[in-house]
Amino acid sequence: MARSGTARVYGTVHRYTGTVQYLAVHTSVEPLASITALVMTSTKAIEENFPVHFTMHSYVARLHTFQNWPFKRKSKCVAEKMAKAGFYHTPTSDYPDCVTCFACMKELDGWEQNDDPFQEHEKHSSKCPFIQLAKDEDDMTFEEVIKLENARQMLRFDHEVESYIRKFERQCNDVLDDYS
Structure with missing residues (x-):
């Protein structure tokens, strides 16, 4: 994935790059504070910490x-x-x-x-x-x-x-x- 793009998630637009495998999704549902969920993580971090x-x-x-x-x-x-x-x-x-x-x-x-x-x-x-x-x-x-x-x-x-x-x-x- 070597291209850039935008993602619209719950009304908020986030810029991402396919070569960087970090992508955070933010939601702002009141009264909850913004929740950040990692959808994809870097291959390097995964290799060090996960099967x-x-x-x-x-x-x-x-x-x-x-x-x-x-x-x-x-x-x-x-x-x-x-x-x-x-x-x-x-x-x-x-x-x-x-x-x-x-x-x-x-x-x-x-x-x-x-x-x-x-x-x-x-x-x-x-x-x-x-x-x-x-x-x-x-x-x-x-x-x-x-x-x-x-x-x-x-x-x-x-x-x-x-x-x-x-x-x-x-x-x-x-x-x-x-x-x-």
């Missing part, structure tokens, strides 16, 4: 993760297309081609040279808010960015809750096994 999935909303950050990506220029799933499709590289020793979507957190591996990242993403996660938006991040409006981030956080919350439930169920089964 990696917080930094992956940016194409550049996602692309940077593909330094050891096994597919090169002649394949359809080159690093640039993978990052454009919302993926960042999350390799493991068993799955060196594993990627994760920054929005829906879908993990995919087993990539082949002729796989199209957008088609595979849509096939395996058709409800992904990033895929449904079907826009280059440079072309997104302020409202679309906010809606995408909201959907992303809701999916992330659901993912975390499901993870805790699975962990709890495993622990319950372990306890039951101990008493059997």
